[in-house]
Amino acid sequence: MIRTPAFLSGLGRFYIGLVLLFLYLPLAIMAAMSFNVSPFYQLPFEGTTEWYLALSGNDSLIEASLNSLKIAVLTTIIATILGTAASLALFRYDFAGKRVIQSLLFPPIAIPWLISGTAMLIFFFGTGIGRGLHAILLGHVALALPYVIIVVSARLATFSRDLEDAAASLGASSWQTTWKVTLPCIAPGIVAGALFAFAVSFDQFVISYFLATPGQTTLPVEIYAAIRKGFTPEINAVSTIIILFSMGLMLVVSRFFRFGGSQ
Amino acid sequence: MAATMTQENGLRKAFPLLLPAYAWLTLAIFLPLSAMVYFSLLTSMSPSEQSSSLTLENYAAFFSDPLYVTLLLRSLRLGLVVTLICILVGFPAAYVLAKIFKGRAREAIFLLVILPFWSNSLVRVFSWSMVLREGGILDTALNSILPFEVTFDLMYSYPAVVIGLVHSYLPYMVLTCYLSLQAIDDALIEAARSLGASRLTTLRRVVAPLALPGVLAGSALIFIPVVGSFMEPRILGGRGGTLYGTVIEDQFTAVYNWPLGAALSFILLAVVLVILLVSAPVLRKTA
Numbered sequence: 001m002i003r004t005p006a007f008l009s010g011l012g013r014f015y016i017g018l019v020l021l022f023l024y025l026p027l028a029i030m031a032a033m034s035f036n037v038s039p040f041y042q043l044p045f046e047g048t049t050e051w052y053l054a055l056s057g058n059d060s061l062i063e064a065s066l067n068s069l070k071i072a073v074l075t076t077i078i079a080t081i082l083g084t085a086a087s088l089a090l091f092r093y094d095f096a097g098k099r100v101i102q103s104l105l106f107p108p109i110a111i112p113w114l115i116s117g118t119a120m121l122i123f124f125f126g127t128g129i130g131r132g133l134h135a136i137l138l139g140h141v142a143l144a145l146p147y148v149i150i151v152v153s154a155r156l157a158t159f160s161r162d163l164e165d166a167a168a169s170l171g172a173s174s175w176q177t178t179w180k181v182t183l184p185c186i187a188p189g190i191v192a193g194a195l196f197a198f199a200v201s202f203d204q205f206v207i208s209y210f211l212a213t214p215g216q217t218t219l220p221v222e223i224y225a226a227i228r229k230g231f232t233p234e235i236n237a238v239s240t241i242i243i244l245f246s247m248g249l250m251l252v253v254s255r256f257f258r259f260g261g262s263q
Numbered sequence: 264m265a266a267t268m269t270q271e272n273g274l275r276k277a278f279p280l281l282l283p284a285y286a287w288l289t290l291a292i293f294l295p296l297s298a299m300v301y302f303s304l305l306t307s308m309s310p311s312e313q314s315s316s317l318t319l320e321n322y323a324a325f326f327s328d329p330l331y332v333t334l335l336l337r338s339l340r341l342g343l344v345v346t347l348i349c350i351l352v353g354f355p356a357a358y359v360l361a362k363i364f365k366g367r368a369r370e371a372i373f374l375l376v377i378l379p380f381w382s383n384s385l386v387r388v389f390s391w392s393m394v395l396r397e398g399g400i401l402d403t404a405l406n407s408i409l410p411f412e413v414t415f416d417l418m419y420s421y422p423a424v425v426i427g428l429v430h431s432y433l434p435y436m437v438l439t440c441y442l443s444l445q446a447i448d449d450a451l452i453e454a455a456r457s458l459g460a461s462r463l464t465t466l467r468r469v470v471a472p473l474a475l476p477g478v479l480a481g482s483a484l485i486f487i488p489v490v491g492s493f494m495e496p497r498i499l500g501g502r503g504g505t506l507y508g509t510v511i512e513d514q515f516t517a518v519y520n521w522p523l524g525a526a527l528s529f530i531l532l533a534v535v536l537v538i539l540l541v542s543a544p545v546l547r548k549t550a
Contacts, residue, residue: 004362004363009363012358012359012363013359013363013364015355015356015359016356016359016360016364016372019352019356019376019433019437020372020375020376022352022430022433023375023376023379023430023433023434024375024379025394026387026390026391026393026394026430027379027382027387027390029390029393029394029400030386030389030390030393033393078287082283082284082287083284085280085281085283085284086280086281086283086284086285088280089276089277089278089280089281090277090281092276092277093273093274093276093277094273095273095274095277096274097274101281101285104285104288104293105288107292107293107296108288108292110487111296111487111532112487112488112490112491112492112508112531112532112535113488113491114491114492114493114508114511114512114528114531115296115299115491115528115529115531115532116292116295116296118299118511118515118524118525118528119292119295119296119298119299119525119528120291120292120295121515122295122298122299122302122521122525123294123295123298123299124295126298126302127298138287138290138291139291141287141291142287142288142290142291142292145284145287145288149284199381202383203381203382203383203384205383205384205385205494206494209494210515210516220383220385220386223385223386223389224385224494227385227389227392227498228497228498235389236393239383239386239389239390242382242383242386243382243383243386243387246381246382246383247378247379247381247382249381250378250381250382251374251378253381254374
């Protein structure tokens, strides 16, 4: 146990407070402004729910939101299934080139999205895959896969192979072993991976931006277009909603998966 | 002999499980990146034209026009500035979190720090426009405290871009520093202190070297995307926010010179890779 003098630990707590203030103040202000009468964020503050009402009548924003949700759900399903299968293979079997296979997971995460996004645009356009929601889905799954594989593999690392061997020696087929023993044991990891995939897709802007077409677009792309056209207070309202939504989602994730917490 | 047998067997069994995921990655990441390299070698054309031939002129354009080099240097400098500020702000925060807070308070605050990271980055950048503009919150607050009138308008400026980017990427640095600081045994720090080292010496000679891998990992995670950023400078930088990333975006969404855009993207990728390779030995030595 290290003893830190009271004034130093007090200073430390104060500093963390400042950092949290920096992280949350602009978001809090945006949320407050979404309830302000003035569309130009003028003070004094006067409360209204006008912008949320306007939002409910904004068809293009609502359609874009539904697209975002649809793509995020599909991304979650596809990336979780493919990613879990790949994690199981990497966990169970040993083969030449395994390290290379594992290191191939990093380019989608590490390459700037601007580069992967424009590369997808070129390739999808050139091969006739084209742009639109299906192209966005292709890209989102590719971005989410590495996260699912990393999270599920982390959970598998705490799983004992002996359990699989025991099930096999008691006569379970490898299919039964997988469904009845392995998957239930790593379920929290799979759920966490799925929620990560959802968050990656739902918040993704850059890739969607290059692959969207005017009729087929997602919420962040629509928000960006609105910001660049000029300020619309409805954007504050919709932004506040999606920030609360994403953060709420990650609070749920944190119950399933501790991000390198105390242990 | 037996080992290679099981290895071959392993690959045969692993293959069907790996194939869907890696086929998808190939289709959506690896083939597009290869296509981009090929495209960067085509003569300038609009995407609808079919006639084009192989050329190096897009790469020549980068080196002959000082504008591109200037903008690339500007973007690299921005990456450096943002990374440094994130280290200066994030490391102490991670230290306090790892060594002063305990138990549930630590977990809760850790979650609070990384939570914004999982919300929409576009929206977070946008939220700063309400704080930084003239007549915005900061302006109003300063003027109500100060006895004299000041005009405070950081919106559409370089500092605004830096603030927005630091806000976006700070959680990365706190996360990676926290992970490596947490792994340091408190007994080491105690030993240094009981042997007479001052707090500062302990921090400099014991804690900092052990935490370096975390700092470097965080730096890589921040530097790479910041160099390629285009949305943040567009929203917060205004006219002065022209950077290498925004020029690439323009080639694809406004000018429609895709081959040039591909060449500029590929140069950015190459520069980032070279920087990573150069720093890799340092990383390995400290790890």
